[in-house]
Amino acid sequence: MKALELIRLFKTKMTEEIYMYDYNRETNKLRLTHKQLGKGMDISIPPILAKYETKKEEAINEVVYTIQETFSAMEKEMAGEIDPTLAVYPVIRSTSFPLKSNEGNRFVTKDHTAETRVYYALDLGNTYRLLDEKMLASWNVRETEIRERALFQVRNLKTNYKTDEVAGNIFYFFNNNDGYDASRILNESLLKEMKKQISGDMTVSVPHQDVMIIGDIRNETGYDVLAQMTMHFFTVGTVPITSLSFIYDKGDLEPIFILAKNRVTKENEDK
Template sequence: MKALELVRHLKTKLSEDIYTYDYNRETNKLRLTHKEIGKGIEISIPPILAKYEMKKEVAINEVVYTINETFQAMEKEMAGEIDPSLSVYPVIRSTSFPLKSNEGNRFITKDHTAETRVYYAVDLGKTYRLLDEKMLLEWKVRETEVRERALFQVRKLENHYKIDEVAGNTFYFFNNNDGYDASRILNESLLKDMKKQITGDMTISVPHQDVMIIGDIRNETGYDVLAQMTMHFFTVGTVPITSLSFIYENGDLEPIFIMAKNRVSKENEEK
């Protein structure tokens, strides 16, 4: 499927009577604007096409579902149905993610690593809404309070994972389908507990928002597997974050570059 074919296909599921479509060939992004509420969202086409190759129509239906839920959240906001008593969670995004909303309001953020940044969102059940300074002013809530609430909430999440072993290396996949899998990288208690059961190098990867991978890397093959794995997840994720992984040591996250069966940390590369 090509980009324009995808756009045409979306139009059969999301009627042009309700939405206007603006496809930018240069950036390969599609902007949908809801005619009634006058707000829009922008989606990147390549990740959807990559998922379509694997999941076919299921991938399209997932995108349509996300779009519908996002606009429903916007309608709730406009109707005044979002308030600070709802659950607030941290969400991880790449540092290239916009710092302001489409309306020009600054998002509530916190620095994380050179590759990632923390945003904050109010949970709406099937979706969430990123918090910006205008919303906090209306609610008379301080940013520090939002951050404290969010960390408390992420610590309360259940932490189920699946285990896979490859060439003597163990990988733990956190994929709970709650929208906050990558956010678990902020749960220091969870990371410390995982560290106790790891005998090699502990790596953490958040290639997209719906997965966190913790690796117990015991040989160079493990790093090659990790690099391929994170790049694959980064490519097919609806909200990609970073294809880089991190070494976790003494509570710190150090980005690593994996090349040609050798691992090179950012620190060593600069020497």
């Protein structure tokens, strides 16, 4: 499938009576504007085409659902139906993720690691809205209050996981499909509890928004498995974050670089 074919398919699901389409061939991005709301969003075409190769119609439906829910949230915000006292959660994004909204408003963020940054979102049920400084000002709410509330909420998320063993290494998958699986990396109590049951090196991975993987790496093969696993999840995720994993030790997250069959840490690389 090519870009124009994909856009034609979008038009069958999101009609031009409601949406205005503006495709930029140079950037390979689609600007989709809701005519009634007068608001729009930029959609990168290549990642969707890549997912279509494996997920076919399901990939298209996921994107359409996300778009429609996002515009629905915008409509509620414009109508004053969003209550700032609703649940606020932290969300993890790559450091390459934009710092400002399409309208130019700066998002509320917090530094996390060299690979990841924390954003904050207002939960709206089927979707969420990233918070920016303009929204907080209109609600007369301080950033510190938002951060504290979000951290409290993430600690209350379910901590269910599935376990898999590969070549003597144990992997724990947190995949609750609530939109905040990667956010669980901010739950320090959870990480400390997992550390108690791990006998090898403890790794933490957030390749995309909807999964967190904790590894009990007991041999060198485990690092190869981890590298392949995180890269796979990174490429298929709806919201990719990072294909790198982190060593968790004494409350710190240190990025690790796995090359061939050798483990190379950032610390060692700097030496």
